[in-house]
Amino acid sequence: MDYIIKASRFLLENGERTDSYLAIKDHKFAGFVDEVPNGVEIKDWGDSIVAPGLFDTHIHGIARFDIMDGTQEAVRNISEEIAKIGVTRFLPTTLTSSRADLEKAIIAVRQAVVEGLPGAVSEGIFLEGPYFTEKHKGAQNPSYFTDPSLKEFEHWQELAEGSIVKIALAPEREGAEQFIQTVTNSGVLASIAHTDASYTCCVDAVEAGARNFVHLFNGMSGLHHREPGVAGAALTLADTYAEIICDGFHVHPEVASMAYQLKGNKLQLITDCMRAGLMPDGKYHLGEFPVVMQDGVARTETGSLAGSTLRLMDGVQNLSQWTGKNLSEIWHLGSLSPAKSLNKDKQLGSIQSGKYADYVVLSPSMEVIITAVNGEIVYEK
Template sequence: MNYYIKADQFLLENEENTADYLCVENGRFGTFVETVPPDAKVMDWSGFTIAPGLFDTHIHGLKGSDVMDGDPDGIQAMSEVLLSLGVTRFLPTTLTSDKEALDRALISVVEAVEKGLSGAQSEGIFLEGPYFTEKHKGAQNPDYFRDPSRQEFDHWQELAGNMIVKIALAPERAGSEEFIRYVSSTGVLASIAHTDASHDCCILAVDAGARNYVHLFNGMSGLHHREPGVAGAALTDKRAFAELICDGYHVHPDIAKLALHVKDDKLVLITDCMQAGLMPDGDYHLGEFPVVMQGGVARTETGSLAGSTLKLIDGVKNLHVWSDKSLAEVWHRGSLSPAVSLGRDADLGSIKAGKLADYVVLNKDLEVQTTAVAGEIKYEKEG
């Protein structure tokens, strides 16, 4: 369906357009025009803002579903719910577990995608683990930690039909540099996570091809003026992206503001959301771990943060309030930066001619009214 969009403003990469009509042709954004043909179909969202669809590259679960359940219906449910949150693309994310559980999780994502997701679309799978170290394990199970294995990864990639596009590991583990070189050569985004590596070890990992740090400041050695650690390497190395969870619990607002200032367009907003997202306080699981959520904060029995219950759009709103950056700039940290990190920015991440027409209609309170995927309206808020 071809049509035009009229709105009060459009959040573009480097500006805000407030006057013209935006053409949508064959599921992709066209150009802005001042007038439209008399018989043209116009989506008139006067009074609203049009923003690019958000892209959550790190999400374990939502509203009772968990990727590690190994249930294709759970992936479908996540896909549908994400639309109401302004997310049009996501990476179903695994946890460290035994081989059988990881096999099931990968197969379930493949089955769901092959059947066809009705909501937000999966752009691949994020394999978080199992190649971590114990000191900063977070909610990852150390019983399954081990050195990276190319053979094991190849098995999982074959099982996933080459859908694994991102993998996280601790670079101090034996064989990590060689492993990073290998997966990077296949187009997979090698990421650094749950690690006590030194600054120099991280730089060597980036030299080998790692280009992302997972949930900055969490699951990693902190910043010290004589040993910058993983956090210091993530902040100072301009070659690498860094993920950030902007819920106010994982990272202090002033540190989030600092990260945005330093990393700029290499900052990727994520949720790390688990199954308790959009659910009431109570008892849940993150993989094999029992989790208690109180006041919207999920923790393991030992008190460690267990993922988050954050909505990505709330992370955008939080960082916009905490920083001195425009809404458009901060919004693109949740849409364009994720796409760039995965090499998908030719099609995704911003409102630009030729890209897939993923967009969100926002009211003045930045609440999602409508969400479209590849030009097709998939969600409309009731009332």
């Protein structure tokens, strides 16, 4: 279906465009037009804002459902719910768990994707674990931690029919460097997480192919003036991306602002959202761990943060406010930067001719009115 969008503001890679007409053709953006051809439908959204669809590359669940439920229903519901809050692409994210539960989740994601998702589109599976270190385990279950195994990963990739696109591990684990090199060569994004590695160890991992640091400052050795640690590596190593959770709890606003100053567009906004997202305070589970959410913050019984309940759009607005940067600049940290981290920016992440027409229509008060994937409206308020 071909049509033209009219709106008061469009958030673009390099600033904004106002009071314009944007063409959608063959499910892709087809550029701005000065004149509307006869017979072409115009979707006039008045004083609204049109922004690129958000891309959450690290999300476990939302609205009572979790990827580790291991059901197609969970995957479909997550897809549908996040589309309502402006997300058009996501990576269904697993947790460290038993081999049986992990494989069940992988198969469920793949089957749900093959049958079709109702909202946001899966761009592949993110395995968060199980190759981690206990000292910075967070809400990951150390009972299942182990050294990286290429044979095991290849089996999981076979179950996923090649759809695993990202895996997180601690680079100090035995065999990690060879593992990173091999999965990177196969096109998988190797990421550093839940680790007590030294700065030098991280440098070696990056030289082997690792290009991403998971939830910056959380689940990693911190920055010290005599040992930069994982946080220092994430902030200073060029050509690496760093995820950040901008809910104000995981990272202090001033530290998040500092991270943006250092990383620029290689900082990527994520949610790390779990099943309590969009739900009232109460008792939930993250994997095998009971979790209590109070005042919107989810913690395990030991007090560790257990993912988040953040909406990605709120993370965008928070960082925009904390840094004083305009909305367009920060918005792309939640759309284009995630796409770039996965080498998908030629197809996704911004309003640009030839890219898939994933977009969000926002009211002047930043409420999601419309979400479209490939030019097709999947949510309308």
